[in-house]
């Protein structure tokens with residue numbers, strides 16, 4: 041059985057106290073990295089094959105190289121806890137319950153890249169996580185463990201404020217909207233200086249790697265997907281009996297997660313599919329025993345994403361669910377890029393047409409819109425909005441055809 045790397049069962053306090061974190065080797069990795077140096081730490085993270093847990097699964101060591109190799113009089117590091125995806129609770133949970141792991145990881149990422157100032161970026165409604173983080177920062181500071189100052193910054197409660205360059209704008213006091221890239225934050229980020237932005241879960245993994253070695257981390261998981269991953273299981277009618285945040289190693293299955301940890305569906309419900317995260321493709325229930333990994337889910341048209349799972353049962357109206365997701369992205373897009381405004385608005389318009397039995401032709405229009413819009417935004421929300429919609433058309437084709445009705449009814 042793989043140990044819990046991020047959510048240790050023996051942590052009895054909430055938040056985990058400084059003493060308890062130290063007792064399980066907390067901050068040992070940071071002290072070691074201060075002795076061994078930045079190159080050693082970057083090497084351990086490269087060996088670990090850690091990928092970012094903010095959704096895009098970018099290799100952490102490669103991201104770090106950009107800022108580490110940049111020449112500048114000042115560099116920054118940011119822990120991104122700007123989680124505002126419906127159904128995802130893992131960053132709040134981690135920062136609230138295990139703030140020291142995130143702070144240690146943030147300090148390590150800063151050491152690895154040569155930063156002299158760090159930020160823990162949360163959003164305004166995260167009262168519990170903020171209180172935990174403030175206390176943990178005081179404790180780590182009083183113990184003389186922090187290699188540079190770390191401040192907490194609260195961004196606005198919007199989805200797009202979690203995008204890394206939107207977060208940088210928010211920290212600079214500007215509207216939290218994504219920047220055009222390049223330049224990437226590792227080249228010119230906060231106040232134009234090289235900046236490393238990592239998700240809070242990624243950073244908690246970095247703390248584990250510095251303590252236990254990159255090779256130990258790489259020994260957990262599958263060929264291309266290493267370590268463990270946090271998941272959020274939903275509550276309510278289309279939820280599981282034991283909702284909450286769980287940790288499993290890559291290579292485990294969604295069946296183990298939903299049935300073993302989550303206790304299964306509400307009585308009488310049958311699972312048709314899962315949506316591994318809001319901006320992913322749907323995974324039909326026949327694949328519940330496929331090992332969870334980037335390389336196994338990719339051919340099935342989806343990915344683990346940030347692990348905020350939605351369930352599709354026999355009671356789910358799949359057209360209404362897809363429309364709800366499209367409406368979320370339409371509301372949350374920031375309006376800077378005309379193709380994104382157009383795509384997200386049109387998705388909603390066409391899906392409402394399906395719901396109102398306007399007849400066939402919707403699938404071609406939706407797929408063409410998604411193809412036309414690809415890579416035309418400042419950020420990847422434009423692709424994120426398309427993923428569940430185009431996937432729903434394939435996985436729930438019969439539901440859509442039934443809702444849209446016959447051609448004779450077409451009048452739009």
Ligand SMILES: Cc1cc2nc3c(=O)[nH]c(=O)nc-3n(C[C@H](O)[C@H](O)[C@H](O)COP(=O)(O)O)c2cc1C
Pocket residue numbers: 091092093094095096097098100103120121122123124125199200201202203204205237238239240242243419420421
């Ligand atoms: C619309 C949008 C929202 C995002 N929200 C978050 C978020 O809440 N938290 C997060 O860590 N990354 C979020 N990201 C991804 C970040 O831009 C960035 O890739 C991530 O923080 C990098 O960390 P990682 O390499 O450790 O995954 C979002 C991206 C987009 C396009």
Ligand code: SF4
Pocket residue numbers: 200217218372373374375376377378380381416417418419420421422
């Ligand atoms: S792609 Fe959409 S959300 Fe991203 S910056 Fe452009 S308008 Fe905003």
